[in-house]
Amino acid sequence: MKKVIVALTLIFSAQLFSQAVYEDERYVPETDSLVLKKLDEWQGKKFGLLMHWGTYSQWGIVESWSLCPEDYGWCERTKGASPENYFDYKKEYEGLKKTFNPVKFNPEEWSKAAKNAGMKYMVFTTKHHDGFSMFDSKYTDYKVTDKECAFSNNAKSNITKEIFNAFRNENLWIGAYFSKPDWNHKNYWDPYFPPLDRNVNYNPELYPEKWQKYVDFTHNQIMELMTDYGKVDILWLDGGWVAKTSQEEINDFYYNKIKTNKGGFLKSRIVNQDIKMDELVVKVRQKQPGLIVVDRAVHGKNQNYLTPENRVPEKTLPYPWESCIISGGGWSYTPDAKYMTGREGIHMLIDVVAKGGNLLLNIAPSPEGDWQQGAYDLLEEYGAWMKVNSAAIYNTKPIAPFKENNICMTQNKEGNVFLFYMAEEGENQIPSEFIVKSINPKKGTKISLLGSNYQLKWEKLETGFKVVIPENLRNNLPSKYAYTLKIEAVNQ
Missing domain, CATH: 3.20.20.80 (Glycosidases)
Structure with missing residues (x-):
């Protein structure tokens, strides 16, 4: 037994x-x-x-x-x-x-x-x-x-x-x-x-x-x-x-x-x-x-x-x-x-x-x-x-820390960095401004929202940066569920 x-x-x-x-x-x-x-x-x-x-x-x-x-x-x-x-x-x-x-x-x-x-x-x-x-x-x-x-x-x-x-x-x-x-x-x-x-x-x-x-x-x-x-x-x-x-x-x-x-x-x-x-x-x-x-x-x-x-x-x-x-x-x-x-x-x-x-x-x-x-x-x-x-999806790789709050991140071989703002259930607008602490854009770099021709205003902070989304863009977003910022270059 x-x-x-x-x-x-x-x-x-x-x-x-x-x-x-x-x-x-x-x-x-x-x-x-x-x-x-x-x-x-x-x-x-x-x-x-x-x-x-x-x-x-x-x-x-x-x-x-x-x-x-x-x-x-x-x-x-x-x-x-x-x-x-x-x-x-x-x-x-x-x-x-x-x-x-x-x-x-x-x-x-x-x-x-x-x-x-x-x-x-x-x-x-x-x-x-x-x-x-x-x-x-x-x-x-x-x-x-x-x-x-x-x-x-x-x-x-x-x-x-x-x-x-x-x-x-x-x-x-x-x-x-x-x-x-x-x-x-x-x-x-x-x-x-x-x-x-x-x-x-x-x-x-x-x-x-x-x-x-x-x-x-x-x-x-x-x-x-x-x-x-x-x-x-x-x-x-x-x-x-x-x-x-x-x-x-x-x-x-x-x-x-x-x-x-x-x-x-x-x-x-x-x-x-x-x-x-x-x-x-x-x-x-x-x-x-x-x-x-x-x-x-x-x-x-x-x-x-x-x-x-x-x-x-x-x-x-x-x-x-x-x-x-x-x-x-x-x-x-x-x-x-x-x-x-x-x-x-x-x-x-x-x-x-x-x-x-x-x-x-x-x-x-x-x-x-x-x-x-x-x-x-x-x-x-x-x-x-x-x-x-x-x-922001194809031919990209992770960039640390890969996610901050509800923002995911990728980067491509050209050095561009993409930030995905992940909308909550029922959230149909991106905020008028938000702060990202873990990414530092290079001085003078351009930031835009994929699907639009707007060049967004941003400012460097002691830790990270703040980006401003104009009202007319917030009311005419090019996609649903997640919105993607493109940063041309960042400090690694």
């Missing part, structure tokens, strides 16, 4: 483990010169689109997670005829392939809306953890182009190719989300064994041939995406628990990072799942030179930037990073989703950029293949604001 109790206390959530990677702020810098150049360009783009889409959208559930036998709220089985019977449920879930028929699918409409909003890159879920391929893979029948899928006869059935082409035509960078775990594949979840959690359901070290077949399958599918789908800029890999793990790391996990779950459910294990990532990265960059690789939540050189999920860090971070954020509802399609307001969305973008990050905003297509009106409305708000203020 004592051994059982010890074993139970040594197990805790893999999600907490992956989050620790973010919280510890561990980063291994890239050395490939082409990747470094591309990474620098990516950091200047600042604003991107993420889309979670698959057969699960028909049920309006949390992507693939209900297939995973773990005791989290997002894993609950709430749809289908037999949610109380796991194996019947899994069969019915996988049968959603037959009814997936997004006849309203029009990626050109999405790409134009994203471009008009000021987005510069996109990441699309080519395959989530359930293993359903949203592209025409020759290595599986569990795909959108299979003859049993209702959408397979549509001219746009190769959804990934259609999306990549549409966004590429609008000059957005292309990112391929790909799940390393595949809960449909017999060499990941072997039908002989019941699945225990999100991990492979057998020990790869005891069945090396079986595991090698899975590694080959994963590499082959990713190489399809890198070979047959045009220029790809970002390979965005999810499922950080699928990684090479040494015995020392396993011991460290269990004995130095012990957590317990009061409910007593065995939520997750640590399993050495060496997917041969180093080899894969070499191969994909032979096809796509300079490709940015994001092996999420796996500490090491193949995580070119970090991806705090649904949160914004509290401070600037000393490495490339991107907050991936839900715009409304959930990651996947949610009926009657409530989207963030224009003010909330714009303030979040400013907050992220002022701290040196990028914002990857998630929008989830419906089972019919369209976006909810709330998503379009939000992107229109972004677009109107970015038309006036984008010079």
